[in-house]
Amino acid sequence: MDIVIKRPKTTLAALIASSLVFGCVFAKPDMYGNFPVTEKSYSGKKKDSTSYTGQVARHVLHNSLKKLAGKGNGNPNPELKATMMSYYSSKDAGRKIIDPTSKGEFKVKQTMVDEISKGKNLKGKTYKGLVNGFPGQMSGPEVFEFLIDKASSSNKGFDPVTGYNYPQLISKFMMGAVFYSQAVDNYLDEKMGADNKPNNKPYKKGAHYTGKEHSWDEAFGYFGAPAHAMALNAKQAYGIAKRKDVKVADANGDGVVDLKTEMTFAHAYYAADSDKAGTKYMHTIVDAFIKGRQLIRDADGAALTDQQRAQLMSYVKVIKTNWEKVIAEAAFKYAGSCYKDLEKLRTIVESNGNASKAFAAYGKHWGELKGFLMALETSGRSLGEAGVRMNRLVGYGPVLLGGGQVTGIDSEGNFLIGGNRSMGEYQVHMVKLQKLLGDTFKLKARKIDVTGEMDDLLKSLGSSRAAEND
Amino acid sequence: MPENAIQLLLNEWLLDVFNPQKRIFWGYLLSSLFIAILWLRLINKINFQSSFIQIFNRNVWGSASAFADYKVMFINAFLMTILSPRILAKATVAYIVFYSLHLLFESKPSILMGIPQWTIALSFTLFLFILDDFARYWLHRWLHAVPLLWSFHKVHHSASTLNPFTVFRTHPAEAILFSVRSALVQGISTAVFFFFFGNQVTLMMVLGASIFTFAFNLLGSNLRHSPVSICYWHPIELILMSPAQHHIHHSTAEKHIDKNFGVALSVWDWIFGTLCHSKVGEQLNFGLSGTKLINPNTLKSLYLDPIQEAGNLLLNFAHQLSLPFQRENSA
Numbered sequence: 001m002d003i004v005i006k007r008p009k010t011t012l013a014a015l016i017a018s019s020l021v022f023g024c025v026f027a028k029p030d031m032y033g034n035f036p037v038t039e040k041s042y043s044g045k046k047k048d049s050t051s052y053t054g055q056v057a058r059h060v061l062h063n064s065l066k067k068l069a070g071k072g073n074g075n076p077n078p079e080l081k082a083t084m085m086s087y088y089s090s091k092d093a094g095r096k097i098i099d100p101t102s103k104g105e106f107k108v109k110q111t112m113v114d115e116i117s118k119g120k121n122l123k124g125k126t127y128k129g130l131v132n133g134f135p136g137q138m139s140g141p142e143v144f145e146f147l148i149d150k151a152s153s154s155n156k157g158f159d160p161v162t163g164y165n166y167p168q169l170i171s172k173f174m175m176g177a178v179f180y181s182q183a184v185d186n187y188l189d190e191k192m193g194a195d196n197k198p199n200n201k202p203y204k205k206g207a208h209y210t211g212k213e214h215s216w217d218e219a220f221g222y223f224g225a226p227a228h229a230m231a232l233n234a235k236q237a238y239g240i241a242k243r244k245d246v247k248v249a250d251a252n253g254d255g256v257v258d259l260k261t262e263m264t265f266a267h268a269y270y271a272a273d274s275d276k277a278g279t280k281y282m283h284t285i286v287d288a289f290i291k292g293r294q295l296i297r298d299a300d301g302a303a304l305t306d307q308q309r310a311q312l313m314s315y316v317k318v319i320k321t322n323w324e325k326v327i328a329e330a331a332f333k334y335a336g337s338c339y340k341d342l343e344k345l346r347t348i349v350e351s352n353g354n355a356s357k358a359f360a361a362y363g364k365h366w367g368e369l370k371g372f373l374m375a376l377e378t379s380g381r382s383l384g385e386a387g388v389r390m391n392r393l394v395g396y397g398p399v400l401l402g403g404g405q406v407t408g409i410d411s412e413g414n415f416l417i418g419g420n421r422s423m424g425e426y427q428v429h430m431v432k433l434q435k436l437l438g439d440t441f442k443l444k445a446r447k448i449d450v451t452g453e454m455d456d457l458l459k460s461l462g463s464s465r466a467a468e469n470d
Numbered sequence: 471m472p473e474n475a476i477q478l479l480l481n482e483w484l485l486d487v488f489n490p491q492k493r494i495f496w497g498y499l500l501s502s503l504f505i506a507i508l509w510l511r512l513i514n515k516i517n518f519q520s521s522f523i524q525i526f527n528r529n530v531w532g533s534a535s536a537f538a539d540y541k542v543m544f545i546n547a548f549l550m551t552i553l554s555p556r557i558l559a560k561a562t563v564a565y566i567v568f569y570s571l572h573l574l575f576e577s578k579p580s581i582l583m584g585i586p587q588w589t590i591a592l593s594f595t596l597f598l599f600i601l602d603d604f605a606r607y608w609l610h611r612w613l614h615a616v617p618l619l620w621s622f623h624k625v626h627h628s629a630s631t632l633n634p635f636t637v638f639r640t641h642p643a644e645a646i647l648f649s650v651r652s653a654l655v656q657g658i659s660t661a662v663f664f665f666f667f668g669n670q671v672t673l674m675m676v677l678g679a680s681i682f683t684f685a686f687n688l689l690g691s692n693l694r695h696s697p698v699s700i701c702y703w704h705p706i707e708l709i710l711m712s713p714a715q716h717h718i719h720h721s722t723a724e725k726h727i728d729k730n731f732g733v734a735l736s737v738w739d740w741i742f743g744t745l746c747h748s749k750v751g752e753q754l755n756f757g758l759s760g761t762k763l764i765n766p767n768t769l770k771s772l773y774l775d776p777i778q779e780a781g782n783l784l785l786n787f788a789h790q791l792s793l794p795f796q797r798e799n800s801a
C-alpha cells in the first residue's frame with residue numbers, strides 16, 4: 001500500500017522538476033517535427049524520424065509549373081511544353097526552383113529541386129480517376145497534360161476565346177488532384193489501416209521511420225504548412241507564402257528560409273487566407289497533425305492498438321473535414337469574385353467600353369473557382385448530388401461576353417463553344433453555387449458572400465410570421 | 471408534458487411582450503396607456519380615477535369575448551410554431567426576385583450610383599412600411615369582400631369588446647395569409663433594394679424595429695383595440711388611421727359596414743373610397759351584424775365553424791360550376 005501511495009508522488013515530483021528544467025522540451029509539440037526515432041530495426045545515426053521532403057519537393061514542382069504556365073507567347077512552343085512536362089512528369093536531376101525564389105530580404109535556402117528531394121514528380125501522384133468537372137472525359141494526368149499543352153501555346157497563360165486561365169486551372173486543380181488527394185485518399189486512408197504500413201515495421205526496408213510515422217508525415221507535408229504554424233497567426237502564415245517577412249518565416253533564425261520546414265504552400269496558404277476572416281482552419285488542422293504524430297511517437301515503435309488507432313482516426317477526421325472546408329471556402333470566395341466580375345463586365349458591355357482587362361480578371365477568378373471545385377472531387381469520397389449540381393451550375397467554361405461557354409472538346413482537342421447562357425443567368429448560378437457550397441460544407445469564412453448582406457437584411461426585418469390581425 | 475407545453479407557450483408569448491418588433495411589446499402597451507390617460511383627462515375632462523376605471527373596464531377586460539381572445543392567443547402561438555416552418559418564407563421570395571432581376575436588367579442603372587447611404591436606408595425603410603401597409607389594406611378588404619375569406623375573418627369581428635389582445639383573435643387560416651403577405655412584402659422589398667443598392671441598404675431601426683413601425687406602435691397602436699376611442703383632427707384622419715376609425719371598422723351599425731380597412735395609414739381608404747371619419751363621443755356596438763355566430767366565444771365557433779362554412783362555400787361553388795355540364799348531359 002505504501003508503495004502505491006508513494007509512487008504517484010515521486011512521479012509527480014519528477015514531472016514538475018523535469019518540466020521546470022526542460023520546459024522548452026515540453027513546449028515542443030507545438031512544432032511539427034523533431035520526433036525521435038522509434039523504429040527498432042534502425043541502427044543508423046539519425047535522431048529525427050520526421051520526414052516529408054518528398055512532399056515539399058512536389059510543392060516546389062507545382063509552384064514552378066504554375067509560373068511556367070504563364071510564360072507562353074501565344075504561339076505553339078514545344079520547348080516551353082517540354083520544360084513544363086519535365087516539372088510535371090519527369091524525375092530528372094537539375095531542375096531549378098522557379099518558385100519560390102529569394103525576394104529582397106526574403107532569402108530562400110534552396111535553389112534546386114534536388115536540394116530538397118531527388119527524383120520526384122507530380123504525375124505519379126496525380127488522381128487517376130475520371131475528372132467530372134472537365135470536358136473530354138479524361139483522367140487526372142490526361143487533364144494536366146492537356147492543360148500543359150494548351151498553356152504552352154497560350155499568351156501568358158490566358159486564352160481570350162474560352163476565358164481559360166491555364167496557370168490558375170493547373171495550379172488549383174493540382175493542389176487537389178495531387179496534394180489533397182494523396183493525403184486524404186491515400187496516406188490518411190488506406191495507409192492508416194491496421195495492416196497497411198504498420199507501426200512496428202519500417203516504412204520501407206532500412207528506413208529510420210515506421211510505416212505509420214512516415215505515412216502521417218507525408219500527409220502533413222502535402223498540407224503545406226510550415227512546421228512552426230502553431231506559433232503563427234493567419235496573417236503571418238499567409239504572408240510567408242507572399243515572401244513578405246523573413247523573420248516570421250525563419251523559425252530557426254539562420255537567416256534563410258528553409259523550404260523544407262519554413263514555407264507556406266498550397267492549401268495551408270488558403271487555410272490561412274480563410275482564417276484571416278475569423279476561421280481557425282490552419283491551426284485546427286496542424287494541431288490534429290501534431291497530436292496524431294505525438295500519438296504515433298508515444299507508441300514507441302510498437303503496432304498501434306485498436307484504441308490508439310481509433311484515437312488517431314479521430315484526428316484524421318478533423319483533418320479531412322477541415323481540409324475539405326478550406327477548399328470549399330476558396331471556391332466560395334471565387335464564385336463571389338466571378339459574380340462581381342460579371343457585374344462589372346455587364347456595365348462595360350452596356351456602355352460599349354473596353355472589356356479586355358476586366359474579362360482577363362474574370363477568367364483568372366473563374367480558373368481558380370473551377371480548379372478548386374475539381375479539387376473537391378478528388379478526395380475519393382463522392383460528393384453525390386452536390387457534385388452534380390456544382391458542375392452543372394459552373395459548366396465547362398466562364399460564360400462569355402456575348403453569352404455561351406465551352407461545352408466540350410472535339411476529337412482534335414479543340415474547344416467547342418455553345419449554349420445560350422447569358423451573363424445575368426451565370427451571375428444567378430454563382431449565387432446558387434455559393435448557397436450550395438455554404439450549405440454542403442457548412443462554411444464559416446464565406447468571403448465575398450454575394451447575398452450575405454441580403455440575408456442579414458432579411459434577418460433585421462424580424463419574423464414574417466404573423467398571427468396578429470389588423 | 472402539459473406543464474412543458476404551457477411553459478413553452480408562456481415563453482413564446484413573453485418573447486412577444488419583450489420584442490419591440492411586436493405590437494404587444496410592454497413599452498408600446500405602456501405608451502398606449504399613457505396616451506389613453508392623457509386623452510381622457512384633457513379631452514374628455516374625466517378625472518384620474520374615472521379614467522382608470524374606463525381604461526381597465528372590467529366589462530371589457532373580463533368579458534367572455536376577452537377571455538376568448540386570450541385563449542385564442544395562446545392556442546395560436548402553439549399552432550404557429552407548427553405551421554410557420556411550412557409557410558412560404560421571405561427568404562424564398564427574396565431569392566426568387568433577386569434571381570429574376572438579373573435576367574430582367576442588362577446592368578444596374580448608373581444613375582443609382584453616388585446616392586448617399588442614409589437616403590437609401592430611409593427609402594428602403596419607408597418603401598417597406600408603405601408597401602406593407604398597402605398590402606394589409608387590400609388583403610383586409612378581400613377578407614371582407616370574398617365570402618370564403620370572410621368566413622375566417624369573421625372570427626376577429628365576432629369580438630364584442632376590444633382590448634389590445636383582440637389582435638390575436640384570428641383564425642389560423644387567416645394567420646397563414648398574413649404570414650404569406652408579410653413574406654411577399656419583405657422578400658420583394660429586400661430583393662429589389664439589395665439588387666440595385668447592394669450593401670448600402672439597411673433598415674433604419676429603433677430598438678431593433680423599423681422606425682415607422684416603432685412610431686406607429688409608440689403612438690398608441692394598441693388603442694385600436696381598446697375601450698378608449700381616440701379621434702384625430704379630420705384632415706389627419708385622411709392620412710393616418712385613428713383608433714376611433716378602427717372602432718368604426720368593428721362597429722355593427724349599417725353605415726359603418728366595410729369602412730376603414732387600413733392599418734397605420736388611412737390614405738388607402740381615402741383613395742379607394744372606404745374612408746369613414748370618427749365622431750367624438752359616438753357610442754358604438756362591436757361585433758357581427760347580420761350573420762352572427764351562435765356562440766361566438768367558444769373554441770368550436772372560433773376554430774371549427776369557419777372551416778365548415780368555408781367548406782360549404784367551396785362545395786356550393788363546385789356544384790354551381792358543374793350545373794351547366796349536368797344540364798348538357800341530361801339534354
Ligand SMILES: [Zn+2]
Pocket residue numbers: 610614623627719
Ligand atoms: Zn376587418
